[in-house]
Structure formats: structure tokens, C-alpha cells
Amino acid sequence: MSQSNQQRIWQVVSQIPKGKIASYGQVAAQAGIPQAARLVGNVLRKLPEGSKLPWHRVVNSQRKISFPIGSPAYQEQRQRLLAEGVVFNKETIAINHLAWSS
Template identity: 45%
Template structure:
């Protein structure tokens, strides 16, 4: 694939698709790994626009404090929380220990 035809979106989705089961990455980390420093907000926007039937593990992207970015108690928050729990990710006081679970 010619690198000039790879879009920012493709780069971001490729990084997210590669986050291993049982690991998380922050929005900023995904941006940096995609070669798009200072584009954490773009990562968030793309996740919002992702098709509902996508198989990309969107749920593994959380904020840099180890928190789910959806408002606590919303359907989206609960869904992401349950998906992460199912992968063995532990929450303490609503946060993931990034030292333990952040993808390296």
C-alpha cells in the first residue's frame, strides 16, 4: 500500500485494531502510535463515528487517567465497562491501573 494514500483515519483504526485483549490505550497514545502527535481529540471523534457493526476493539481506548470517557451510568459507559471486565481488566474506584493494563 502506498503510504501517501493511507489516511489519518486508517492509521488510527489500525492502531486500535492492534490493541491486545486485556490491554487498554489512551486516546493520546493511539494518536502518537498512529504518527499523529497531538491528535487525541481526532481519535475520540473517529471512535464516535465508528459504525456500530465494526469489529475494531473501540472499548480498549480510555482516557489517560484510566477512566472511561462516557458519562458514568450511561448505556455506553456500562457497555464499555462490561467489555473491559470480560477481558480481565480490573477497575478500582472507577479507574483502570494504567501501569498494569496499558498497552506497551
């Protein structure tokens, strides 16, 4: 009997290093369910409020936050990432060490 996909997803997300980000698809693949990017979002969605999981380090394949721009959730995730040194370029975000034109 293996753990539930949900538990494997929690496991993977908890291992994303501070200051770095991963896509829903990458998390799913790492959890052993490569076709379930969508499931990752659904799992994170129902996290308890006090959860210590770094859910904010998960963005979509376009390296963007998957919330409507300006929404409370969007702003919160953006704020948490900024606090970890993740660089933003308006709607697009990129990891520090990745080159990006100004």
C-alpha cells in the same frame, strides 16, 4: 499518498492486545499524529455499529472511561473490559498486571 489519519487510527486500535488498554493520546502518537488525541475519540465515535475494532480498549489519560459514569456507553465499555479481565476500581480502571492498592 498516505492513508488518512482515520485509517491509521483504525490500524493502531486494531492492534491493541486483548486485555490491555491504551489512551487516546497513545493511539494518536502511534498513528503518527501525537497532537490528535481528540481526533481518535471522534474517529471511534463514528465507527459503524458492527465494527470489529476493539474501541473499548481505548480510555483517557487518567485510565478512565471517557463517558459520563453510568451512561449506557459507559456501562457497555466497562462490561467489555471486564470480560477481558481488566480490573476496575469504581471509576478508575487499571490493567491487570499493574499494581494497585485495594
